[in-house]
Amino acid sequence: MKGIKLAGLNGNGRTIVKVGNVKVGQDFTIIAGPCSVESEEQLLETARAVKEAGADMLRGGAFKPRTSPYAFQGLGLRGLKILEKAREETGLPIVTEVIDTRDVSWVCEYADVLQIGARNMQNFSLLKEVGKANKPILLKRGMHSTIEEWLNCAEYILNDGNPDVILCERGIRTFETYTRNTLDLSAVPAAKELTHLPVITDPTHGTGRLSLIPPMSLASVACGADGIIVEVHRNPPEALSDKDQALTPPQFADMTRKVRQLKKCMGGVK
Ligand code: PEP
Ligand code: MN
Numbered sequence: 477m478k479g480i481k482l483a484g485l486n487g488n489g490r491t492i493v494k495v496g497n498v499k500v501g502q503d504f505t506i507i508a509g510p511c512s513v514e515s516e517e518q519l520l521e522t523a524r525a526v527k528e529a530g531a532d533m534l535r536g537g538a539f540k541p542r543t544s545p546y547a548f549q550g551l552g553l554r555g556l557k558i559l560e561k562a563r564e565e566t567g568l569p570i571v572t573e574v575i576d577t578r579d580v581s582w583v584c585e586y587a588d589v590l591q592i593g594a595r596n597m598q599n600f601s602l603l604k605e606v607g608k609a610n611k612p613i614l615l616k617r618g619m620h621s622t623i624e625e626w627l628n629c630a631e632y633i634l635n636d637g638n639p640d641v642i643l644c645e646r647g648i649r650t651f652e653t654y655t656r657n658t659l660d661l662s663a664v665p666a667a668k669e670l671t672h673l674p675v676i677t678d679p680t681h682g683t684g685r686l687s688l689i690p691p692m693s694l695a696s697v698a699c700g701a702d703g704i705i706v707e708v709h710r711n712p713p714e715a716l717s718d719k720d721q722a723l724t725p726p727q728f729a730d731m732t733r734k735v736r737q738l739k740k741c742m743g744g745v746k
Pocket of ligand 1: 537594616
């Protein structure tokens, strides 16, 4: 891949992205929480549950890039304040999406990690703006993007001075309709051999099917991912976005136990 400065084959070793006490790229990182922040009770209850189950970070969208303009768009600033409260209570760092260049600097006052969603992967103005931010970036792969296009977007962020990029494979569109997307697990070892950045997966958006999230999370461990990001809701049928793919807290706890167990077993496997 011509011109990719972030190529990992330069002998510099791998990047570890530090978020509070969490070291992404060193320890297997589990990020969990609802698709959207809906209310203080909803978020705090979910935050307590995922913390109890062993999550390392809390996710929750305050700005939602929705396919329909009439769908729930997120609580904005109110959502960020709720996320801040959840961090105060649980100690979990916050991962939240930013969708507009005008919001980057003030969202940084609330977030620990800024997520760039699949639909914005090639929003070059946004990439340049988060490249100037002093927070780590979780860069999702665009649903129609090649690995090379995805890595070039990471390059935009690095090139503007932000070295802390976490790549996230979240599924791509294929001709398959049973699943919402096709989680391209081969992209994980590929991105790891082409770059020095940590790579995680999103089995929630990658499959869109509850029953497939635990097996694809385990498969993510097996293919060398540095972590997973999954959606958890205290009562999925009530969720204002992505209700069909949210795990309940007990389902998340059970899956997390298995994921940690597999990771431990794989300790010595190279
Ligand atoms: C999300 O994380 O809720 C989301 C919208 O993800 P993606 O950008 O991968 O669709
Ligand atoms: Mn979602």
